[in-house]
Amino acid sequence: MALIVQKYGGTSVGTVERIEAVADKIVRFRDNGDDIVVVVSAMSGETNRLVAMAQSIMDYPTPREMDVLLSTGEQVTIALLSMALEKRGYGARSFTGGQVKILTCDTHTKARIREIDGSRIHAQLEQGNVVVVAGFQGIDENGNITTLGRGGSDTTAVALAAALEADECQIYTDVKGVYTTDPRVVEDARLLSSITFEEMLELASLGAKVLQIRSVEFAGKYKVPLRVLSSFEEGPGTLISLEGDTNMEDPAIAGIAFERDEAKLTIAGVPDVPGIAYKVLGPVSDAGIEVDVIVQNAAADGTNDITFTVKRGESERAKGILDKIQASVGAREVVLDKKIGKVSLVGVGMRSHAGIAAKMFKALFDENINIQLITTSEIKISVVIEEKYLELAVRTLHSAFELGDPDYEKESVE
Amino acid sequence: MALIVQKYGGTSVGTVERIEAVADKIVRFRDNGDDIVVVVSAMSGETNRLVAMAQSIMDYPTPREMDVLLSTGEQVTIALLSMALEKRGYGARSFTGGQVKILTCDTHTKARIREIDGSRIHAQLEQGNVVVVAGFQGIDENGNITTLGRGGSDTTAVALAAALEADECQIYTDVKGVYTTDPRVVEDARLLSSITFEEMLELASLGAKVLQIRSVEFAGKYKVPLRVLSSFEEGPGTLISLEGDTNMEDPAIAGIAFERDEAKLTIAGVPDVPGIAYKVLGPVSDAGIEVDVIVQNAAADGTNDITFTVKRGESERAKGILDKIQASVGAREVVLDKKIGKVSLVGVGMRSHAGIAAKMFKALFDENINIQLITTSEIKISVVIEEKYLELAVRTLHSAFELGDPDYEKESVE
Numbered sequence: 001m002a003l004i005v006q007k008y009g010g011t012s013v014g015t016v017e018r019i020e021a022v023a024d025k026i027v028r029f030r031d032n033g034d035d036i037v038v039v040v041s042a043m044s045g046e047t048n049r050l051v052a053m054a055q056s057i058m059d060y061p062t063p064r065e066m067d068v069l070l071s072t073g074e075q076v077t078i079a080l081l082s083m084a085l086e087k088r089g090y091g092a093r094s095f096t097g098g099q100v101k102i103l104t105c106d107t108h109t110k111a112r113i114r115e116i117d118g119s120r121i122h123a124q125l126e127q128g129n130v131v132v133v134a135g136f137q138g139i140d141e142n143g144n145i146t147t148l149g150r151g152g153s154d155t156t157a158v159a160l161a162a163a164l165e166a167d168e169c170q171i172y173t174d175v176k177g178v179y180t181t182d183p184r185v186v187e188d189a190r191l192l193s194s195i196t197f198e199e200m201l202e203l204a205s206l207g208a209k210v211l212q213i214r215s216v217e218f219a220g221k222y223k224v225p226l227r228v229l230s231s232f233e234e235g236p237g238t239l240i241s242l243e244g245d246t247n248m249e250d251p252a253i254a255g256i257a258f259e260r261d262e263a264k265l266t267i268a269g270v271p272d273v274p275g276i277a278y279k280v281l282g283p284v285s286d287a288g289i290e291v292d293v294i295v296q297n298a299a300a301d302g303t304n305d306i307t308f309t310v311k312r313g314e315s316e317r318a319k320g321i322l323d324k325i326q327a328s329v330g331a332r333e334v335v336l337d338k339k340i341g342k343v344s345l346v347g348v349g350m351r352s353h354a355g356i357a358a359k360m361f362k363a364l365f366d367e368n369i370n371i372q373l374i375t376t377s378e379i380k381i382s383v384v385i386e387e388k389y390l391e392l393a394v395r396t397l398h399s400a401f402e403l404g405d406p407d408y409e410k411e412s413v414e
Numbered sequence: 415m416a417l418i419v420q421k422y423g424g425t426s427v428g429t430v431e432r433i434e435a436v437a438d439k440i441v442r443f444r445d446n447g448d449d450i451v452v453v454v455s456a457m458s459g460e461t462n463r464l465v466a467m468a469q470s471i472m473d474y475p476t477p478r479e480m481d482v483l484l485s486t487g488e489q490v491t492i493a494l495l496s497m498a499l500e501k502r503g504y505g506a507r508s509f510t511g512g513q514v515k516i517l518t519c520d521t522h523t524k525a526r527i528r529e530i531d532g533s534r535i536h537a538q539l540e541q542g543n544v545v546v547v548a549g550f551q552g553i554d555e556n557g558n559i560t561t562l563g564r565g566g567s568d569t570t571a572v573a574l575a576a577a578l579e580a581d582e583c584q585i586y587t588d589v590k591g592v593y594t595t596d597p598r599v600v601e602d603a604r605l606l607s608s609i610t611f612e613e614m615l616e617l618a619s620l621g622a623k624v625l626q627i628r629s630v631e632f633a634g635k636y637k638v639p640l641r642v643l644s645s646f647e648e649g650p651g652t653l654i655s656l657e658g659d660t661n662m663e664d665p666a667i668a669g670i671a672f673e674r675d676e677a678k679l680t681i682a683g684v685p686d687v688p689g690i691a692y693k694v695l696g697p698v699s700d701a702g703i704e705v706d707v708i709v710q711n712a713a714a715d716g717t718n719d720i721t722f723t724v725k726r727g728e729s730e731r732a733k734g735i736l737d738k739i740q741a742s743v744g745a746r747e748v749v750l751d752k753k754i755g756k757v758s759l760v761g762v763g764m765r766s767h768a769g770i771a772a773k774m775f776k777a778l779f780d781e782n783i784n785i786q787l788i789t790t791s792e793i794k795i796s797v798v799i800e801e802k803y804l805e806l807a808v809r810t811l812h813s814a815f816e817l818g819d820p821d822y823e824k825e826s827v828e
Contacts, residue, residue, distance in 0.1 A: 001664045014466055016470050016471060019471070020471065046560050052513060053430055053490075053494060054493070054494065054497060056430050057430060057433070057434065057497045057501060058497050058500070061497050062496065062497050062500045064507070064508075065493040065496045065500070065506075065508055066493070066497075066499045068488060068489060068496070068499075068510075069489075069493035069494065070494040072486035072489045072490050075482060075483075075485075075486045076464065076486050076744075077490070078482060079468070079479040079480070079482040079483035080467060080468065080471060080483065081481075082478075082482070083468060083471045083475050083476050083479045084471050086472070086476045086479070087471060087472045091479070092479075093477055094478075094482050096482075096559075097559075098512070099557055099559075102464075104458075114777075123597075132445060143513055144513075145510075145513075266765045274448065280680060293632050389571050394798065
């Protein structure tokens with residue numbers, strides 16, 4: 001018997017039939033004696049419908065009114081899900097963000113949660129009811145409706161779990177959990193039974209888009225055990241917690257992330273003087289272009305090459321900026337390479353395990369893959385390589401670090 | 415410069431284009447210096463869409479959750495209308511029923527308003543904003559969302575006008591106002607410039623379905639001047655107030671209502687003893703059948719005929735009940751006549767004007783129309799006649815009491 005906060009996204013509640021299926025799932029937890037608080041998103045397609053109406057009036061709708069409008073999406077879902085639970089003979093009460101006093105700042109359309117008053121929810125749980133809360137929304141201190149912006153329902157769920165001191169926060173999605181890498185690239189990618197918050201953050205920001213980064217940060221900060229699992233298939237999913245997977249044979253690496261959508265820019269032969277990196281990257285940043293990897297390496301001749309990566313779609317614009325400043329910073333040339341890919345090993349175990357980097361570089365060398373850039377952090381090593389080798393590199397590293405699913409291999413052999 | 419509460423129904427805000435047209439209308443009042451509070455319904459079709467979703471889950475959806483669901487309809491409209499006003503450069507703030515503390519009882523799906531806290535609205539008006547309030551909804555004292563049931567947005571508007579001590583409550587509909595009778599039956603039916611609450615109640619309940627009865631009662635009780643006018647055409651509409659139309663040449667009659675959808679039942683030759691009316695009508699009422707006109711006339715031979723009218727669709731069922739009790743009450747026969755119609759003259763002036771009834775009966779006699787039943791109240795005389803004479807009777811009385819539009823006649827003559 002535990003207190004569990006469950007979150008179901010827009011696809012999971014996309015039709016009345018799917019809402020009924022979610023109700024069936026919740027009922028099984030209730031029968032098991034658990035107290036359940038459910039956070040739901042708007043039915044898929046609904047938010048787009050509302051946005052389209054607003055934008056047919058104004059290109060940039062008044063943010064306060066946009067929040068009043070969009071918050072109806074989740075309100076529809078909470079009512080329908082509560083009905084589906086009542087139909088099954090289980091007490092259920094729906095609440096908007098405002099009704100359970102999810103207090104946010106007043107930055108409409110991207111408000112941040114400040115405080116949650118759990119008393120009303122606890123009272124309902126004590127009466128044996130399932131509590132169904134609208135995700136993505138809250139109220140500011142003047143009672144205005146606010147919304148949390150993208151991925152807001154995940155954040156609502158985590159914040160509620162923290163405020164209620166829930167035993168677990170379960171995020172139901174359309175995937176079975178977090179894998180060692182993308183199963184579309186590596187056939188025997190293994191579903192992780194658990195992972196740490198830090199690892200999840202690195203994997204998420206590197207392209208494994210299972211959870212919104214913000215909700216993971218939030219869960220880590222408040223130490224809320226977070227579980228990612230499928231709405232549509234049975235299974236334990238992946239637990240994201242402080243400890244991670246303590247049962248792994250080789251705990252060094254949790255997974256391999258990769259990014260295909262990047263481009264590399266080099267401004268070569270700039271003088272090796274203080275402030276040069278700022279002069280080069282300042283204008284790029286001012287133009288609103290997000291910079292990922294940055295590497296600078298001073299040459300013996302007193303000049304420098306500064307290399308960085310950006311989203312491929314913004315690379316031409318970034319090159320234009322560098323071309324303009326080339327003369328003023330005294331650079332020799334500006335080079336854009338769009339055909340690159342980035343591969344990253346992620347794992348908290350890396351901190352205490354020497355030789356991970358060496359093993360990674362050797363595995364790539366064995367396949368004759370040239371490494372163009374290297375960056376490292378506490379729990380991550382990233383390399384930039386030619387794009388055409390991206391899949392090969394991921395498969396090679398997945399195999400070298402023995403991340404594969406042993407059950408999958410057995411099936412293949414038999 | 416006045417404080418005006420305006421209410422726009424589902425058809426008036428049925429599309430984004432119509433919402434923009436409503437915004438244009440409001441802007442003209444603002445330019446005139448008036449303070450405006452707007453009450454809106456859900457966009458037409460939206461409530462049906464939500465009900466259909468709920469009913470695909472349960473035949474009789476949980477009332478509390480139904481209110482959470484349906485209240486989103488008006489919430490969408492307030493946001494879109496506020497955006498349309500902001501786009502035009504006019505400050506606007508939307509509020510749900512809960513946000514402006516429209517406190518109701520806790521009878522979900524047909525709650526009654528108890529109290530409204532006008533302070534938040536007044537504060538917004540003082541800042542020069544148009545206040546846009548969701549009709550049809552409120553909250554109970556525990557903060558649960560409630561809805562007011564059919565015609566609830568009219569009631570919201572009147573209640574707000576009373577609480578804010580507004581100068582006028584304007585109900586925008588798809589007709590130009592209240593007419594002396596149905597213009598589809600009488601070509602020169604005249605648009606009334608004003609009418610009393612009592613007259614409006616009689617006309618509404620007799621089939622002139624311009625306003626919800628409940629909102630008229632409410633307006634009368636709190637002495638809120640109520641104006642019915644068209645969303646789609648310009649014009650002053652009809653003012654419903656305590657005084658009515660003091661400028662009319664013949665103030666006796668406000669209008670002529672009629673009802674086609676009735677049937678007449680007579681249980682004949684029952685003994686003229688106490689309790690006989692109860693014994694006849696009790697079982698009919700117990701069966702949930704609504705009885706309209708009731709007439710009893712004792713004959714000299716110590717027997718009685720009791721005659722009453724019911725909705726035509728329920729007349730066969732009512733006859734079945736009378737057939738069953740015929741023997742026990744000692745009646746001679748039970749007669750059902752489905753081919754009847756009812757015509758009513760309505761007007762507060764009737765109280766002080768003798769001869770209205772005589773003039774009515776003579777006019778009908780001149781056309782050889784036989785009167786089957788007569789009932790009267792303080793401000794109303796109703797007659798039941800053969801259905802085929804219904805239109806003729808309405809036109810005859812309209813002309814006899816000189817209710818026609820003089821401008822219309824002029825046009826016809828020229």
